[in-house]
Amino acid sequence: xAEYVIEIENLVKRYKELVALDHLNLAVKEGEVFGLLGPNxxxxxxxxxxxxxxxxxxxxxxxxxxxxxQPDSYDSKRQIGVVLQNVAVxxxxxxxxxxxxxxxxxxxxxxxxxxxxxxxxxxxxLENFRKFYPKKLSGGLLRRLNIACGIAHxxxxxxxxxxxVAVDPQSRNRILEGIQKLNREGATxxxxxxxxxxxxxxxxxxxxxxxxxxxxxxxxxELKAMIKTGEKIHLEVWELKPEQLEEIRRLRHVYQVxxxxxxxxxRCSGGKHNLxxxxxxxxTQDISFGRVYAELPTxxxxxxxxxxxxxxxxxx
Amino acid sequence: MQVxxxxxxxxxxxxxxxxxxxIIYLFIAIAMxxxxxxxxxxxxxxxxxxxxxxxxxxxxLGKGLVSYLKGNNQIKKIPAGTEAxxxxxxxxxIDYVLVIPQDFTEQFAAGTGEELLEGTAxxxxxxxxxxxxxxxxxxxxxxxxxxxxxxxSRAVELSAADMKREAEVNFLEENDSQPLSSGFYFFQYVxxxxxxxxxxxxGAVMKTFxxxxxxxxxxxxxxxxxxxxxxxxxxxxxxxxxxxxxxxxMAFCLYRTYMCSxxxxxxxxxxxxxxxxxxxxxxxxxxxxxxxxxxxxxxxxFSLSFSFLGGVFVSLELMSEGVQxxxxxxxxxxxxxxxxxxQKVESFAQAGSIxxxxxxxxxxxxxxxxxxxxxxxxxxxxx
Numbered sequence: 001x002a003e004y005v006i007e008i009e010n011l012v013k014r015y016k017e018l019v020a021l022d023h024l025n026l027a028v029k030e031g032e033v034f035g036l037l038g039p040n041x042x043x044x045x046x047x048x049x050x051x052x053x054x055x056x057x058x059x060x061x062x063x064x065x066x067x068x069x070q071p072d073s074y075d076s077k078r079q080i081g082v083v084l085q086n087v088a089v090x091x092x093x094x095x096x097x098x099x100x101x102x103x104x105x106x107x108x109x110x111x112x113x114x115x116x117x118x119x120x121x122x123x124x125x126l127e128n129f130r131k132f133y134p135k136k137l138s139g140g141l142l143r144r145l146n147i148a149c150g151i152a153h154x155x156x157x158x159x160x161x162x163x164x165v166a167v168d169p170q171s172r173n174r175i176l177e178g179i180q181k182l183n184r185e186g187a188t189x190x191x192x193x194x195x196x197x198x199x200x201x202x203x204x205x206x207x208x209x210x211x212x213x214x215x216x217x218x219x220x221x222e223l224k225a226m227i228k229t230g231e232k233i234h235l236e237v238w239e240l241k242p243e244q245l246e247e248i249r250r251l252r253h254v255y256q257v258x259x260x261x262x263x264x265x266x267r268c269s270g271g272k273h274n275l276x277x278x279x280x281x282x283x284t285q286d287i288s289f290g291r292v293y294a295e296l297p298t299x300x301x302x303x304x305x306x307x308x309x310x311x312x313x314x315x316x
Numbered sequence: 317m318q319v320x321x322x323x324x325x326x327x328x329x330x331x332x333x334x335x336x337x338x339i340i341y342l343f344i345a346i347a348m349x350x351x352x353x354x355x356x357x358x359x360x361x362x363x364x365x366x367x368x369x370x371x372x373x374x375x376x377l378g379k380g381l382v383s384y385l386k387g388n389n390q391i392k393k394i395p396a397g398t399e400a401x402x403x404x405x406x407x408x409x410i411d412y413v414l415v416i417p418q419d420f421t422e423q424f425a426a427g428t429g430e431e432l433l434e435g436t437a438x439x440x441x442x443x444x445x446x447x448x449x450x451x452x453x454x455x456x457x458x459x460x461x462x463x464x465x466x467x468x469s470r471a472v473e474l475s476a477a478d479m480k481r482e483a484e485v486n487f488l489e490e491n492d493s494q495p496l497s498s499g500f501y502f503f504q505y506v507x508x509x510x511x512x513x514x515x516x517x518x519g520a521v522m523k524t525f526x527x528x529x530x531x532x533x534x535x536x537x538x539x540x541x542x543x544x545x546x547x548x549x550x551x552x553x554x555x556x557x558x559x560x561x562x563x564x565x566m567a568f569c570l571y572r573t574y575m576c577s578x579x580x581x582x583x584x585x586x587x588x589x590x591x592x593x594x595x596x597x598x599x600x601x602x603x604x605x606x607x608x609x610x611x612x613x614x615x616x617x618f619s620l621s622f623s624f625l626g627g628v629f630v631s632l633e634l635m636s637e638g639v640q641x642x643x644x645x646x647x648x649x650x651x652x653x654x655x656x657x658x659q660k661v662e663s664f665a666q667a668g669s670i671x672x673x674x675x676x677x678x679x680x681x682x683x684x685x686x687x688x689x690x691x692x693x694x695x696x697x698x699x
Contacts, residue, residue: 105537
C-alpha cells in the first residue's frame with residue numbers, strides 16, 4: 001500500500017473561462033480524516049469529481065492507491081466508497097434494496113453482500129426503515145441512507161462530499177460520529193464541507209480551498225498557528241474614550257482593536273494571560289464593562305486572514 | 317446482474333403507468349384501424365336525383381335534354397299548384413324543378429336559350445349545383461355541335477352519344493379488388509403506438525438510470541460501464557419483447573384469422589422488427605433528456621413526425637415526391653411499405669423483398685442504437 005492514498009499534482013480544470021481548479025496539489029495519507037474546506041464554488045466538488053474520474057481535467061495527475069485514476073480503474077474504484085453531495089438513490093427501491101444495489105456493484109457474493117447490507121443498515125441506524133421508500137424518509141434519514149449506500153461494501157477510502165447539507169443537528173451528529181467510527185475501523189476519509197465546525201471536529205488534516213487553489217494545509221493546530229490571531233477577547237463596554245482605545249491598542253500582544261455598538265473586540269497575537277492584562281487595564285481606568293469572553297481562533301479566522309473574506313458566506 | 321434486476325424492479329414499479337399507455341394506444345390502434353376500414357368506400361356510385369321536368373319545348377333539344385337527364389336521374393312530374401310543389405321539395409320528394417320554355421330549341425340555336433331555362437332547388441342544397449352542372453355540360457356539348465354547323469336534331473343525337481361516355485374511376489391504392497383486412501389496419505398503426513410506448517415507457521425506466529446523481533454514483537462503482545450498459549440493454553430487450561407479446565396477443569384475439577395466415581406471421585415479424593427499432597429510438601432519446609416533460613416532447617416529435625412522414629396516418633401516394641424521398645430516411649416508411657407488400661404475399665417464397673425491408677428497419681435500429689451509445693460514451697466523464 002502506498003503511503004499516500006491520494007496524490008494530486010498540479011490539477012487544472014477549466015469550465016470555459018472559469019478556472020475551477022488552479023494547479024491544485026494535495027496528498028492524503030492512509031488512515032487520515034482529510035478535510036477539504038472552502039466556501040461554495042471553491043472547487044471542492046470539482047476536485048472530488050476529478051479524483052473519481054467523473055470529470056476530465058485539463059492538466060495534472062490524480063493517483064489513487066498509487067495508480068493513475070482513469071474511468072476504467074475498477075480495481076481502485078472497488079476500494080472507494082462515495083457519498084456524493086446530492087442524495088443518489090432509487091425512488092423505486094426500498095432502503096434495503098437501495099443499499100443492496102449499491103453494495104452489489106462491488107460485492108458479488110450473495111451471502112457476504114447480505115451481511116454487509118445488514119451491517120450498513122445497523123451502522124446508519126436505519127433498522128426500522130428498511131422497507132421504507134426514500135420518499136417516506138426525512139431529510140436526515142435520507143442522508144443516512146445515502147451514506148449507507150456509499151459505505152456498505154467496506155471501502156478502504158471513503159469520499160464524502162458535503163454529506164450533512166440540510167440535515168438536522170441530531171442526524172448530523174450521528175453522521176459525524178459514524179464517520180469517525182469508520183476511520184477508527186481503518187478507512188481513510190476525505191470529507192468536504194463548508195461547515196468549519198464539522199471539519200474541525202472530525203478531520204485530522206485540513207486543506208483550505210479558495211478559487212480552486214489550496215491556500216493552506218495542515219492540522220487544525222498548524223493552520224491556526226499560521227495566522228497572527230492567537231486569541232480574540234470580547235468585552236461589553238458602555239463608554240470608551242478614544243485615548244483609552246489607543247492605550248488598549250498599545251497593550252502587549254494586542255494588534256487589532258475594534259469598538260462597535262458597545263462591543264470591544266481585541267485581537268491578540270500569541271502571549272499568555274491576555275485577558276488578565278486587559279481586565280487589569282479596565283479596572284485601573286475605572287471603565288465599566290459587562291459580558292467578557294475570549295475565543296481561540298477558528299478556521300474561519302484562518303480563512304479570513306489568508307483570503308481576506310469570510311468562510312461562512314453561505315454556511316448555515 | 318444487479319443493474320438488470322433493478323431495471324426490472326423499476327419497470328415493475330411503473331407497471332400501472334405502462335399499462336395505461338399500452339391500453340390507451342392499443343385502443344387508439346384498434347379504433348383507428350376500424351374507422352379507416354369502415355370509411356374505405358371501394359365502389360363508385362353516381363348520385364341519382366329526383367328531377368321534376370316541365371318540357372314546353374316542341375323542338376329536339378328539349379326532348380334531348382329530358383332524355384339525357386333521365387339517364388342519370390329520376391324524372392318526375394311537376395306537382396300541380398305552387399303549394400304542392402313547395403311541399404314536394406320540402407319533403408324531398410323532388411330535388412330539382414326544371415322548366416324548359418317554348419321555342420327553347422330555336423332560341424338556343426340563336427344563342428339565347430340557356431338563360432330561358434327555369435331551375436328551382438331547395439335553398440342551400442348541393443343538388444342544384446349537381447343537376448345544373450349536368451345541364452350545362454349537355455348544353456355546352458350541343459352548342460359546340462351547333463357552332464360547327466350541325467343541325468339541332470343531329471347535334472342532339474351526337475351530344476347524347478358523347479354524354480354516354482363516362483370517366484373511369486380508380487382508387488389510388490388497393491388496386492386489387494380484394495379488400496384489405498382489419499389486421500392490416502391494426503398493423504398499420506403499430507409504428508405510432510410502439511414509438512409512443514417505447515419512448516415514454518422504456519424511456520422513463522432508462523431515465524432513472526440516467527439521473528444525474530445516480531449516473532455519477534454508478535460511474536464511481538466497480539462495475540464496468542460496459543457491464544452496466546449491457547444489463548440495461550438486456551432490460552430494454554425484455555421490455556420490448558413484453559410490449560410486443562402483449563400487442564400480438566391482442567392482435568391474435570381480435571384478428572385471429574389474419575394472424576393465423578402467412579400475412580399475419582409476416583406482419584408480426586414486421587412489428588417485432590419495428591419494436592426493436594422503436595426501442596433503439598427510445599435509447600437514443602433518453603441520452604438527451606433529464607426529465608419526463610422533455611421525454612414527452614421527444615416522444616411527440618418522433619412518434620408524430622415518423623408516423624405522418626412514414627405514411628402511417630396519411631397514405632404515401634398522397635404525399636409529394638419530395639416528401640416521399642425524405643420519408644425514405646425514416647424507419648416507419650419502410651415498415652409501412654413492408655406492411656403493404658405483406659398483403660400481396662401468398663407464400664414465404666414470395667417474401668424475399670419483405671425480408672429486405674425488415675433488414676432496412678434493423679439498420680435504422682442499429683444506427684439509432686450506435687448514435688445513443690456514442691452520446692452515452694461521450695457523457696461518461698461529465699457530471
